[in-house]
Amino acid sequence: MPELPEVETVRAGLGAELVGAKIDGVVVLDPRLLKRHPGSPKQFAEELHGRTVLAVARRGKFLWLPLDSDRALVGHLGMSGQILLRTPGYVEDRHTRVTLQFETADNRSIEMRFVDQRIFGALLTDELVVSEDGNPGGFSPEVPLDSRVPNSASHIARDLLDPFFDAEAVVQTLATRSAGIKRLLLDQGILSGIGNIYADESLWRSKLHYDQPAKSIPQPRLRELVAHAKAVLEEAVERGGTSFDEQYKNVNGESGYFSQLLNAYGRSDEPCARCSTPIRRDSWANRGSHFCPNCQRAF
DNA sequence: AAAAGTACCTGCGCGC
């Protein structure tokens, strides 16, 4: 469930259930999900057992649960990860890789299942390190967060929906770079949360070609691009993210509805909503780029 | 430092 709106949908679902919950069981069905965890699966399970969840936080596409051990359980959904909350004994979910049992603050039993077809996702425990600016490390509306982030997510910039996101600083960075604008939108070290869908949507709204060198774009248009990107993410969060198939679900296994509002991504050969020219898909950087060849011309 | 390419995985739909 990859980009910011999908991850935020999951974060909110976890936040509603797991703040104050205690971990009382860990089952690692496929150790490959722990490939970014520094210890063994056994050590992972022992470290988590008995710990209490203090908050559910997110920066960009990274999720973490600060624990009463002063460390955090970190999760990333990769390309095909889901986190589902089930009552124990609920019918099995295909591709379940790790399960955690919780006792909630109001004494209910919940099973968290990390489901991931392709296993690009990950779970790990990690130390928390102080982030650059002293502001809260990530987004955690249920519980105030201190200024720390997991070490494994500390190289990621603040995301577009973070209250401390500095749009003007990002514009200044983009204005110095020669790379194509889409590559930079996808660079989580510059601004985080955008993936292939929302990059294409942001560029469509901004009438920019994906390979336009960033520093050749007038700064007012860069500002407009950042604002469009933020708006796209906000609108997608409101609709529970984008779901095309069985892959992308919230913690209850339900789909989001933003796909109805996509203008470029996945719309190859369909008429552009602005000018009716067929949307084109180019092979680009080992993936695809969707754009209107009329509205979004390189200059 | 920045840019670009590759590896990591499974499964689906398509054309032959």
Added chain:
DNA sequence: TGCGCGCAGGTACTTT
């Protein structure tokens, strides 16, 4: 029906 190919929402690592 079966097979090979291209394709899929991401990140980390390597090389230039």
